[in-house]
Amino acid sequence: MNKIRTKLLVYFVAILVLMIALFFIQHQNSQRIIDLHNQRLDKYFLLNEITQQTDQTYQSLQIYVNETTEENHQYFQENYQEFKRLQHKFDSTATHSVDNQNYMNLLSSFIDLMNNTTDAVDAENIDQSSHYYNEAGTTASYIHEKTLELINNELTAYEKIVSLENQRMQNIRNMSTAVFLSVILLSILFALWFSNGITRTINKLTNAAKEIATxxxxxxDIFVSRKDELRLLTDTFNQMKFNVVEAIREMKEKARLNQLLKEMELQSLQNQMNPHFLFNTLNTISKTAYIEGAEQTNELISSTSKLLRYNIGNLDKETYLKDEVNVVNEYFFIQQTRFGDRVSFRQYIDQQCLSIPMPRLTLQPLVENAFIHGIENMATSGEIRLNIYQKQQTIMIEIIDNGKGMSQEKVNRLLGDGQSADGTQQKSGHSTGIGLRNVIDYICSIVEAPLRLNQESE
Amino acid sequence: MKLQRLVYSVLTITFFVSVGFSIYFFSQARASNARILEADTNNLPIPRYHFALIGEELEHDYWELVGQGAKDTEEEYEIAIEYEGPRRSNPEEQRKLLDMAIKSKVDGIIVQAVNNSFLPLINKAVDQGIPVITIDTDAAKSKRFTYIGTDNYEAGRLAGEELIEQTNGSATVGIVTGSFDNAHHQLRVQGFQDVIEQKSDISIVAIEESSITQVIAEEKAQNMLTKYPDINALFGTSTHDATGMTEAAESLGRSNDLYIIGFDTLEENLQLLKQNKVDALIEQEPYAMGNRSIDLMMDIMENKEVKDVYHTDTSVVTKADLSVINE
Incomplete structure (x- = not known):
């Protein structure tokens, strides 16, 4: 992630490097001019030194020629060596040009002539020595002339170079100004871009926060293309908003379920008025029937009364699977009495499973469901089976009918919206009134987990 | 928002412009840097040989052509030519330049041997192993390797013959010569005098020297014409004599009745010819002289045989020839 700090750091370093580069170029430039100047000056000094030394050497030669003493010879030799040293220096520093070559040759001619002179003096050949001595004199004057010419030429060339140098300096100065201007503009652009980027993101965040506040x-979601701390901030903000929305959704869901539960309780309360009276009446009828010796009627009414009692009992009271199975038996006894041999009820129940707690009124509605939708319309041999057994850690409760099955559309409707299922369902007289949908919702509210309901229909 | 965008674009454009300027000035600085290096090092390739060409007068039109002819061979042979000469015609300075060239140990010397005083120096150069070619004016008695230039005696004869023909053998002649001392002028006058003496009764009444300058030529010609008013033909042996003589003739109001013959077909003289102020010019080939002198010097460097004398062409140019040339 590009931190804001990194951005600033990179920017400042870039500016610094640029400035240092500029400074370096300027410095190098002035240094070059100084070097050039010194180089030239050295050359002029050297040329000047050579002419002076030429004179001095020639003078020492003159003294030696006039008075051939060891002392004078020594003096001449000193000057002679110095002159040779200067000649060598010129040779090593001067560039290769025809003029310089001529000058060098002139110097060596002078040296040759001085040698010839001293040789002639040593040989005491006065004619020769004076001839060479005079030649050396003219050569010395030539050296003077040539030196002037060389200095002239050098100055002319130098003048040209100086004007070129000035031009170059001017160019570099202009370049520096332009670079400086560029840096300033870049800084302004950077500052604008940088601050705008920050304020824009913050504005977005503020607006979003205001919206949420209302x-x-x-x-x-707020999206920013930057990859800095502000990105982190917006991402966190988006996450927070998502969490809030999620929490609200969950709250709404819970409220809906509570509402449903209350409605169900209200419904059963409504039903309680009549049932209590009905229950007492049924008990009375049952007793009367018993007294009158109508055993079948007695049992039937007793079953109905049990079923009714179970139905109107408190929903919160803890019940067990065993109670549920008993209610199913009662219910089936009534139905069998009603339909006779057309229906049969078989059960396979593992007695050990019956002691587990079980929500009240969950099994009977399912069996009823199987009865009404599965086998009610069958003319003969409708069968409902109830199997309860343990499979590993799970207790399996199977309600199987051999009815005609359900169309997919109906399955969907049953499993779909509870309201529409309630609305369309006509309360038929042979139902105890608790629909499949209600059972599903009820179980869901208890286990607090989405219930997956697969209905296998053949 | 619109304003902000405007500010942004203006800033960006200015930024790029200034960056462009930076780059432009940087490249300019580099270019001038390259030029400085070029001017500073001045590292021309060291030529194989370098020769000194010493003429009579440095900025003389005629000698500049000789120098040009020599200079033009520099590239072909990879050599360097130092064209030198006194500012004003001055044999003493010319000798000094020759001596300097010898002491500078050049590879070869091409010199105008103005007079006999050049002999010892030429011999000295050859003794030191520097080949010498004489140009324009010969020093046949010296140890010079060869001579290239006009046959000056023949050129003088040519002028004389032309004068006899044009004046029908009857005229009174005044001569303005470049110098009494200089061999080539002597030879030209000699050739002229010889042919006049041999072939006609023309008399030469006066002879003066102009030091090869126009001003002195004019002065001398004027004196001559004043002193000898019967002079009706003038002969000048050096380049600017013709100009000087016509100026003198004009100032004396005698432009029309004088026959004037001069030397060298330089532009200035050709103009005079065109305007009928000069009647004939002896044409020399200074450019070819300079050019061929280097060829010969290279032959000497390569140890090839050279002849003792090479004469360049001389001819008479009149106005009739001029129109032919122009056409």
């Missing part, structure tokens, strides 16, 4: 959670 209760509008339906705003889009």
């Amino acid at each position: 209760g509008n959670y339906q705003i889009n």
